[in-house]
Amino acid sequence: MAGLSVGVYFDGFNVYYGGKKQFGPGAAGWKWFSPRNLATNTLQAFLSGPHATPDIQSIWEGCSIDRVVFCTAKISQDRDHQAYYDQLAFINAIDGGNHIDLLELGHYVARVKQSPLATIGASGSPEVVTSQWPLMIQDQLGNPVPSARFMVSHFHSEEKGSDVNLATHLLKDTFEGRIDGAIVFSNDSDLSLPVEVARGKIPIGVVNPFPTRPHYSLTKGNDPSKGDWFSFLNQTLFSRSQMPTTVGTASKPALW
Numbered sequence: 001m002a003g004l005s006v007g008v009y010f011d012g013f014n015v016y017y018g019g020k021k022q023f024g025p026g027a028a029g030w031k032w033f034s035p036r037n038l039a040t041n042t043l044q045a046f047l048s049g050p051h052a053t054p055d056i057q058s059i060w061e062g063c064s065i066d067r068v069v070f071c072t073a074k075i076s077q078d079r080d081h082q083a084y085y086d087q088l089a090f091i092n093a094i095d096g097g098n099h100i101d102l103l104e105l106g107h108y109v110a111r112v113k114q115s116p117l118a119t120i121g122a123s124g125s126p127e128v129v130t131s132q133w134p135l136m137i138q139d140q141l142g143n144p145v146p147s148a149r150f151m152v153s154h155f156h157s158e159e160k161g162s163d164v165n166l167a168t169h170l171l172k173d174t175f176e177g178r179i180d181g182a183i184v185f186s187n188d189s190d191l192s193l194p195v196e197v198a199r200g201k202i203p204i205g206v207v208n209p210f211p212t213r214p215h216y217s218l219t220k221g222n223d224p225s226k227g228d229w230f231s232f233l234n235q236t237l238f239s240r241s242q243m244p245t246t247v248g249t250a251s252k253p254a255l256w
Contacts, residue, residue: 004063004203007179008039009166010100011186011209012072013159015233018187018209022235030238031256032090034099036068037241038233039183042207046231059203059227060181066101067179069169070094071162073106086253093247104169106161117150167194174198181227184218185209192217203227 019030046052047060074091077084095103121127130147131137137148166186171194173179183205184195195218198204203226208214214230222228245252 004060004181005066005179006043006063006181006183007067007069007170007173008035008065008183009170009185010035010068010070010072011162011166011184011188011191012070013162014186014188015209018211018233019238021210022233022238026255028256029242030235031086032093032243032245032252033238033241034097034243035070035094035185036065036099037243038237039065039068039185041237041241042185042231042233043183043205045237046205046229049231051231052229053224055225056227056229060205060229063181065183067173068100069102069104069166069173070100071104071106071165071169073108073159073162075159076108086256089250089253093243093250093252096250097243097247099243099247102169104162104165106159106165108159112153114151114153117152163188163190167191170194170198174201181205183207185233187215187218189215189217192220196221199223199228203229206230208232 016031019033023030043060043063043065047057072091075084075087091103094100117129118126119129129150131144131150132146137145139145163186166184170182170184174182179202181203182198184191185207187208187210192215195204195206199221204222205228206214206218206222207230209232211232211234213219213232219230222230243252
């Protein structure tokens with residue numbers, strides 16, 4: 001299966017949050033990445049590393065990345081105007097500079113939600129806050145109500161569609177015979193079934209944008225003898241995959 005024609009599928013927000021986790025909030029030098037370069041560098045780094053078996057190397061060596069699909073959504077201006085324009089510059093750069101082959105946009109939904117007030121507990125999981133001294137809720141008779149919850153109304157925005165769009169393009173390209181292998185950049189367990197289905201037809205590489213092994217559901221059925229593999233991103237891969245400061249009419253944001 002030498003000479004694979006490879007499709008690469010990016011969950012844009014998952015990659016963004018993976019980079020943000022690694023570099024820290026406000027850090028420069030990683031956001032202006034080329035998806036095509038990142039895919040190429042990640043694959044080369046894996047194939048030359050200790051986890052690439054002879055079977056994987058024989059299948060993937062000499063492959064060509066022929067299709068890069070980037071799935072994301074334009075963020076809402078309601079919360080951060082500067083972030084909106086920074087993201088727009090990035091989208092224009094990758095879409096107009098041959099750094100991707102297809103941009104698939106979902107959408108953002110903004111609403112006001114009501115939720116219990118919570119903090120991060122010792123285990124890292126959310127813990128709902130209940131009334132206790134020095135902040136105690138009382139009933140109409142002045143008796144303490146230590147089990148009462150504090151409800152808060154807050155702005156909530158979320159991206160919709162990227163996981164479904166990624167899954168659709170991955171499966172469509174696989175079953176139409178457009179690709180011979182695929183690399184998925186995401187750690188979203190919602191993609192486990194489409195990845196598993198595609199893995200039954202072609203070799204799949206799963207790359208976790210966070211610096212850990214991908215979620216177990218995304219590597220279920222992974223078979224190195226058929227060319228399946230998994231890896232994760234690191235700071236070096238982000239840094240090596242940056243675009244020129246100016247791409248067409250788009251310029252890298254000052255703080256990126």
